Amino acid sequence: MTDTTVISDADACAPSTAHAIGTEAATTVAGALKALADPLRLRMLSAIATDPRGESCVCDLAELANVSQPTVSHHLRVLKETGMLLSERRGTWVYYRIAPGKQRAVAALLDAFAPAAAAADEPEDTAARAEVLQQMDARVTRLAEELADELTGLNRDLVIAIVRESYAGLVRSAKLTAHMIPLTERFARQRLADLTRDRSAGVPQVLFVCVQNAGRSQLAAAVVNQLADGRVVARSAGSTPASDVHPHVRSLLTEIEGEQEAETAFPKPLTDDAVRAADVVITMGCGDVCPIIPGVRYEDWAVGDPALASPEGVDAIRHDIEGRVRGLLATLTSKA
Structure with missing residues (x-):
């Protein structure tokens, strides 16, 4: 007779939510994301964040799209209500800049999230990738030994460690291609040159x-x-x-x-x-x-x-x- 263990519903599904974002913070972030969920507003925010003057005039922002001045003002008002923008009137024009406390959030949005979201992901064959990684590991080991033999003026263990670290740093993000080993060699050589460079x-x-x-x-x-x-x-x-x-x-x-x-x-x-x-x-x-x-x-x-x-x-x-x-x-x- 086979012994069986009865698992209750509570035991079978008991996820931990202790580390989930808090309700108050989630509400605040969701409100900001909702305000940003408009192409023109995102372009305005980007234009302001990258303006060499550190601010943009409403007259400059109006050139981003063929819309009326009231429409431009509406979008800017929505962005300002999120706390991301500050404004200052000078004569007949209003100038906008990123609020100091929101600069890191805006930078993360425009420089990390936006490019990643806009990129098209390709489906990954995990089994094939694992096989290629195994083959690459052997080639990296051989490369490390060859560079250590060549660069006799540097500590051998250091050279091998730099090569393996260079490969690990590249393979986290780079596509696995036939060029991975040459790229690893270039990157490792540059890192080794950095270690010995005299800035004077x-x-x-x-x-x-x-x-x-x-x-x-x-x-x-x-x-x-x-x-x-x-x-x-x-x-x-x-x-x-x-x-x-x-x-x-x-x-x-x-x-x-x-x-x-x-x-x-x-x-x-x-x-x-x-x-x-x-x-x-x-x-x-x-x-x-x-x-x-x-x-x-x-x-x-x-x-x-x-x-x-x-x-x-x-x-x-x-x-x-x-x-x-x-x-x-x-x-x-x-x-x-």
């Missing part, structure tokens, strides 16, 4: 950091490397890297760097070593994710995301970045 010697180095490293930071680094002509070196990274560079940006990289360089561009995770190796770190919508390293200069550029922009918007963002880059290069090369 060589040309200045700039690190651009955004959330996904799929758009504006890639574009900014390419523009620096084009305009600096070797006098300054630029790199980029992301606090939460995307799986690939956005198509809009890759086409711009092709114009700036050439097809070969553009094809091999990939989103890279932000590391402390990259920050330590940089002379200047420029954040672009990623908040305070960068560690503060003594001797490193920090700037924050409020620049629109080309991954979400129209073709006209992409051109405007590129022009904005080029203007900022020229100013940056003037400060870095004036002493050369």
Whole structure:
């Protein structure tokens, strides 16, 4: 006779809700999301957040859509009621800016949630991915041993650890392709160079950091490397890297760097070593994710995301970045 255990309904389904968002907080957040659930309002919020002046005039915002002035005012009033915007009247015009206490929330919405929500997810074959990961692990081990044999001036265990960490950082987000091992090697070599770089010697180095490293930071680094002509070196990274560079940006990289360089561009995770190796770190919508390293200069550029922009918007963002880059290069090369 088989012994059976009777499970009551209470035992079978007893989920814990202790960590769920509280009712009051959920009500507040839901109200803000409801207010933002309009394409024009989202575009207005983005325009204000990325305006180089730190604020936008209602006359500028009216150009976003072919609607009447009362309609524009209505949408701005709804956004203001969420607490995300502050306004100030100057003469006949009203200017809007992001409320200081809401800047992180707006940045998270526009720089992390929006690109992820707009991206089309591809169905994943988990069994096939697991098999590929197993094969990749063996190839990464071989790569680590080869680099350790080559770079005899560095601690062998350190080289192997950096290679494996580099692969782990890339594989979390990047698509598994035939290029994963070469990308891992490039990333690992750069990290090892960062560990040994002396900031007092060589040309200045700039690190651009955004959330996904799929758009504006890639574009900014390419523009620096084009305009600096070797006098300054630029790199980029992301606090939460995307799986690939956005198509809009890759086409711009092709114009700036050439097809070969553009094809091999990939989103890279932000590391402390990259920050330590940089002379200047420029954040672009990623908040305070960068560690503060003594001797490193920090700037924050409020620049629109080309991954979400129209073709006209992409051109405007590129022009904005080029203007900022020229100013940056003037400060870095004036002493050369």
